[in-house]
Amino acid sequence: MSSDKNNINLKLKVWRQKNSQTEGAFETLDAKNVSPDASFLEMLDAVNEDLIKKDKEPIVFDHDCREGICGSCGFMINGEAHGPQKGTTVCQLHMRHFNDGEELVLEPWRATAFPVIKDLMCDRSALDRIIRAGGYISVNTGNAQDANNIPIPKPDADEAFMSATCIGCGACVASCKNASAALFTSAKITHLALLPQGRVEQDQRALDMVAQMDAEGFGACTTTGACSAACPKEISLINIAKMNREYLRASVLKKEELSGGGDG
Amino acid sequence: MLNFLKSTVGRKYIMGITGLVWMGFILGHMAGNMLIFLGPEAFNSYGHSIVSNKILLYGTEIALILAIIGHVTSAISLTLENRAAKGTRYAVMPKGEKASTWASRNMGAQGSAILAFIILHLITFKYGAHYETTVNGVVMRDLHKLVLEVFMKPGYVAWYVVCLLLLLFHLSHGAHSVFQSFGILERKMQAPLKKIAWAYAAVVAGGFLSQPIYVFLVNR
Incomplete structure (x- = not known):
């Protein structure tokens, strides 16, 4: 990293934990000569280079696209999921938002359903299992239908698209005092329930995804709004209202299958 | 439906419905008690008319008891699960929008204090000293005298x-x-609903507060 007069020095208090079986603790590390143009993860890359050169264990953190679209990265910076900037994943957070000499506390997502794998990386496969429970539509193979064959009202398409922007990073769970996955689950339920293709399995989906969410040990929603404020895609709390409505409707109205057999 | 009532979403519906029962009651209770500003006759006649209507009295009491049992049991089970779900707390608490409000974090503690208050409140008034008075030839309980006595104690x-x-x-x-728990929230309702909720809370709490303060400061 080239030396520049705008570069800053930071103190990092980083959560270090060997694996899910051992207890972790904070370690204080220096991030020296950080360019304000670096992203937060690039800053950590540089810190890790130094650690490796000193024959020490680098800080483990999840990341993939580094473009803010994959949902792989994420940890707490001073108690805020993905850091202080709204609507931004930690990979798209730049060091110009921090001041020289600042101390930053880095912690992994905290939730019983997200056990820490190592340092800042935790296991978010609970969210995958919620998707597997019903976050899909069943489609027979064949030629794709012409897109305009199925009319969808513009407001529904807009709302569905806004819910579909969820990248499943888990910041909502991490920010929630109850570690509730209500925002994530509701975004998936809402996205599919608003579209004609998703409406076929609407009731079963709501029942199965909520049941899986509870089975994974996530907490209940207390409507604090912390999830939505921390969400890098700014998913709205109204998704949770929609999920509650869908779940009630499905619990009351779901039709029973009267005979055996599958989809055929 | 049993699965519904056991789920986190279902128990939030229970919290909401039982909460609404009590919200309706305390609004009415506060409004009725405002008669204290009109003097002992109006206040005592109002109390007498309620206890004379047994269907209303027992119906309300049963509804309130069932509601509070549902509210408290759901609250306890949800709170325990929520704590277990979070596990380790963060070393640093967030600020601003990403923080939760003091009210939302301490619903359990507030609720416990309010429950203690309700029990003590019943002992003080409903099962408290029994004075009698006569209004328009009808013998009735003089609750006004008891209220004045109690509200004189700092x-x-x-x-x-x-x-x-x-x-x-x-x-x-x-x-x-x-509104969120019941799923009747829309984008445009979010901000106004918070204001309406605060207005409702302020009317109820402010109305109830005016009564002891009036007795304590003015009606000596």
């Missing part, structure tokens, strides 16, 4: 004020969360 008034302030926060959170 200790009781202070406890009353503290509990009503806790109630203010409890209601402010509950009254807007109920």
Whole structure:
């Protein structure tokens, strides 16, 4: 990293934990000569280079696209999921938002359903299992239908698209005092329930995804709004209202299958 | 439906419905008690008319008891699960929008204090000293005298004020969360609903507060 007069020095208090079986603790590390143009993860890359050169264990953190679209990265910076900037994943957070000499506390997502794998990386496969429970539509193979064959009202398409922007990073769970996955689950339920293709399995989906969410040990929603404020895609709390409505409707109205057999 | 009632979403519906029962009751209770400003006859006649209507009296009591049992049991089970779900807490608490409100974080503590208050309140008034008076030839309980006696005690008034302030926060959170829990929230309703919830909470708590303060300061 080239030396520049705008570069800053930071103190990092980083959560270090060997694996899910051992207890972790904070370690204080220096991030020296950080360019304000670096992203937060690039800053950590540089810190890790130094650690490796000193024959020490680098800080483990999840990341993939580094473009803010994959949902792989994420940890707490001073108690805020993905850091202080709204609507931004930690990979798209730049060091110009921090001041020289600042101390930053880095912690992994905290939730019983997200056990820490190592340092800042935790296991978010609970969210995958919620998707597997019903976050899909069943489609027979064949030629794709012409897109305009199925009319969808513009407001529904807009709302569905806004819910579909969820990248499943888990910041909502991490920010929630109850570690509730209500925002994530509701975004998936809402996205599919608003579209004609998703409406076929609407009731079963709501029942199965909520049941899986509870089975994974996530907490209940207390409507604090912390999830939505921390969400890098700014998913709205109204998704949770929609999920509650869908779940009630499905619990009351779901039709029973009267005979055996599958989809055929 | 059993699965529904066991789920986190279903228990939030229970919290909402039982909360609404009590929200309706305390609004009516506060409004009726405002008769204290009109003097002993109006206040005592109002009390007498309620206890004379047994269907209304017992119906309300049963509804309130069932509601509070549902509210408290759901609250305890949800709170325990929520704590277990979070596990380790963060070393640093967030600020601003990403933080939760004091009211939402302490619903359990506020609720416990309010429950203690309700029990003590029943002992003080419903099962308290029984004075009698006659209004228009009808012999009835002189609750007005008891209320004046109790609200002259600085200790009781202070406890009353503290509990009503806790109630203010409890209601402010509950009254807007109920819309989300019931799934009747739309984008445009979010901001106004929070204001309406605070207005409701302020009217109830403010109305109830005006009564002991009036007795304590003015009606000596």
